[in-house]
Amino acid sequence: MNKNLRDLGLILIVALIIWAGFTYFSTTTEKQDLVSLEQEADIADFFNNQIFREFDSVNVELTDSVMDVIFERLSKGMDTVSYDYDIYVLKSDQVNAFTAFNGQLFVFTGLIEQTESAEELAAVLAHELAHAENRHVIKNLVKEIGLNSLILIISGGDPVVMQEITKMVVSSGFSRRMEREADEYAIQYLRKANINPNRLTQFFLKLKQKNRELPEGLEWISSHPALKERIEFVTENAGDSIIEIPLDLEWDKFKNSLQ
Amino acid sequence: MTEENYNPIPQPNEIDIREKEDAMGAYLMMFAALGVGLPLPILNLVAAIIYYYINKGKSLFVRFHSFQSLLSQLPTSILNAIAVFWGARIVFFDYAFTDVFKGYLWLVGIANLIYIIFSIIGAVKARKGQMYYFLFFGRVSYQSVFRRRETDSLKVVNQPPKM
Numbered sequence: 001m002n003k004n005l006r007d008l009g010l011i012l013i014v015a016l017i018i019w020a021g022f023t024y025f026s027t028t029t030e031k032q033d034l035v036s037l038e039q040e041a042d043i044a045d046f047f048n049n050q051i052f053r054e055f056d057s058v059n060v061e062l063t064d065s066v067m068d069v070i071f072e073r074l075s076k077g078m079d080t081v082s083y084d085y086d087i088y089v090l091k092s093d094q095v096n097a098f099t100a101f102n103g104q105l106f107v108f109t110g111l112i113e114q115t116e117s118a119e120e121l122a123a124v125l126a127h128e129l130a131h132a133e134n135r136h137v138i139k140n141l142v143k144e145i146g147l148n149s150l151i152l153i154i155s156g157g158d159p160v161v162m163q164e165i166t167k168m169v170v171s172s173g174f175s176r177r178m179e180r181e182a183d184e185y186a187i188q189y190l191r192k193a194n195i196n197p198n199r200l201t202q203f204f205l206k207l208k209q210k211n212r213e214l215p216e217g218l219e220w221i222s223s224h225p226a227l228k229e230r231i232e233f234v235t236e237n238a239g240d241s242i243i244e245i246p247l248d249l250e251w252d253k254f255k256n257s258l259q
Numbered sequence: 260m261t262e263e264n265y266n267p268i269p270q271p272n273e274i275d276i277r278e279k280e281d282a283m284g285a286y287l288m289m290f291a292a293l294g295v296g297l298p299l300p301i302l303n304l305v306a307a308i309i310y311y312y313i314n315k316g317k318s319l320f321v322r323f324h325s326f327q328s329l330l331s332q333l334p335t336s337i338l339n340a341i342a343v344f345w346g347a348r349i350v351f352f353d354y355a356f357t358d359v360f361k362g363y364l365w366l367v368g369i370a371n372l373i374y375i376i377f378s379i380i381g382a383v384k385a386r387k388g389q390m391y392y393f394l395f396f397g398r399v400s401y402q403s404v405f406r407r408r409e410t411d412s413l414k415v416v417n418q419p420p421k422m
Contacts, residue, residue: 003398004395004398004399004402007394007395007398008395010394010395011334011394011395015366015370018362018365018366018369019362019363019365019366020362021362022361022362022363022365022366023358023359023361023362023363024358024362176352177354177355
């Protein structure tokens with residue numbers, strides 16, 4: 001009987017060594033790393049042209065100062081700042097915000113309309129920054145159209161294809177795991193930046209309420225799957241309540257100036 | 260655990276061809292079942308159990324090989340089943356494709372390969388009327404199949420006349 005136990009133990013140990021060994025030596029070449037930051041900058045150029053052709057931007061001087069204040073605060077909470085971020089405000093009734101390439105973030109005036117405070121927008125931007133820091137847009141594109149096609153598109157810059165890619169990026173159809181990851185990071189960023197992470201929940205709930213009234217035009221929320229699940233996730237992981245330091249912005253005045 | 264507690268092991272010349280083929284079938288049947296059961300590895304376990312029960316009443320030699328084949332495929336079946344469910348979670352519920360899972364897939368691949376190689380050797384040996392003991396499973400099967408039971412002695416009814 002002892003020999004049986006010894007043999008069984010031997011088999012288990014060998015199996016564990018194989019598992020642990022292959023786990024440890026797994027060479028995960030993350031495909032999105034094959035798209036260099038320079039290449040991403042190239043795509044960003046094409047992409048921005050496309051975006052500004054489709055949407056009007058709001059007076060940059062007016063929005064820049066506000067977005068700078070928000071970004072400066074959020075960047076205090078970020079462990080890494082991989083890009084030289086630009087946050088643009090686009091004129092549109094869509095309640096939407098999205099991350100593009102090379103640290104370009106876009107927010108529609110429709111979304112800003114829905115926010116009650118600068119902190120709420122900061123929460124949305126924290127989520128978008130998390131997508132950018134984790135290179136979710138590139139990962140998504142590589143997954144959707146393949147690395148080779150992506151590189152071809154970058155080098156060719158065909159306007160028809162770029163238009164399609166623009167649609168994909170604007171609708172920001174991230175997977176559930178990516179959304180969760182972005183929420184997780186957003187909570188961290190917000191906490192460290194002294195903004196209550198539940199601002200994100202607050203915004204979700206508001207949109208959920210609005211969503212019942214207006215089923216259309218809420219792209220930011222409809223592209224974010226399982227809202228209920230996410231509200232629960234953020235609420236559960238928001239941690240102990242923190243003393244929020246308000247952002248030094250006159251929010252209502254800013255909102256009025258957008259109209 | 261002395262030799263006396265065990266039934267004698269039949270030698271190749273004592274085993275008829277039918278038994279040899281049944282014993283070989285125990286291993287070969289698993290390959291067929293492995294193919295069918297690939298999407299749901301539990302199926303080949305069911306097949307293995309059925310095969311074992313069909314052959315249980317046959318000679319100890321056939322029973323030993325059937326039992327060894329059944330036991331030795333338990334771990335691979337369980338490993339495969341876990342791989343399928345884990346994989347399904349990744350594909351359908353968007354869980355992360357981690358290095359741990361990759362390492363696990365290697366383990367599953369290697370385990371299946373070892374299982375297949377040893378099953379082929381087992382089938383060849385069984386066809387020749389030889390015993391073949393897998394590590395661990397061989398001894399456990401031998402102990403389980405060849406051990407003398409209380410009921411075995413009751414079977415000896417006919418005795419030669421007293422002389």
